[in-house]
Amino acid sequence: MGIKSFQGPRQKQTVEEIPLRVSDYMTKKLITFYSDQTIEEVISALIKHRISGGPVVNDKYELIGMISEGDCVKHISESRYHNSPMQDMRVKDRMIANVETIDGNMNIFDAANKFLSAKRRRFPIVENGRLVGQISQMDILKATIKLKSQNW
Template identity: 55%
Template sequence: MGIKSFMGRRAEPVKPAEAPMLVRDYMSSNLVTFTENEHILDVMDKLIRHNISGGCVINDQNELIGIISEGDCMKQVSDSRYYNMPMEDLTVGKRMNCRVETIDGNMNVLDAAKKFIEMKFRRFPIVENGKLIGQISQRDVMRAALTLKAHNWQY
């Protein structure tokens, strides 16, 4: 006679909660940055060489003080041509945008997507304890969305 065993009904396995997709997990941290005393022509050269559309302006303590973009550079090129102004004394500090919107590295990346849409920005710096630690772009958010699609989205 064999041994009989009875196991009661098993509970459904607990599905682990999905870990939030945080901005800090998708941000770029190896940034091309600029200083306010940098010449605008050097900025244009860096933007082209690194195939980027803009970047953060920082001080000596790695604190975010502004943003400079292709658009800021194009405005300078246009103004110089239109007003026949020389470009030799033009610095980032004269063209950068000092009113910078940042986002929290602990924000869910999908919430960041909504902020991109609402504010129509191409990038957001991430500052922690007063220091620039990274930047997230629209492309980074799309990369996160593709990761999410691989796990959750249906075709």
């Protein structure tokens, strides 16, 4: 008589959907700036909210640029060098107008590679011409901590 091995009925294996898209980890509530704001207002906001920069939008919430703490430091340095008043300078004079964006459907690991190749700290996400979020290097790090128990 042969030996039978019974393991019981096989259960249907369910594959848990692991969120890997940029839109799953991007920041949606953003501190934004407007082109007619003063650099002093931007500096105050950066300090108050403990951020290193943010998107510049128009009244339709369309992305028109980015302003960073580096842009503000450059302004401070140049205004001291040329002995010009700081309050006259506006965001539109210091912002980066040609902003590279990424797709919210991009895989976060592809986004990590894009951070490395572009040497940026943040990328805005735009849908239908409107700013919908921003992903930072810190968001990528947070995503990897959430995924560390999963298979990559």
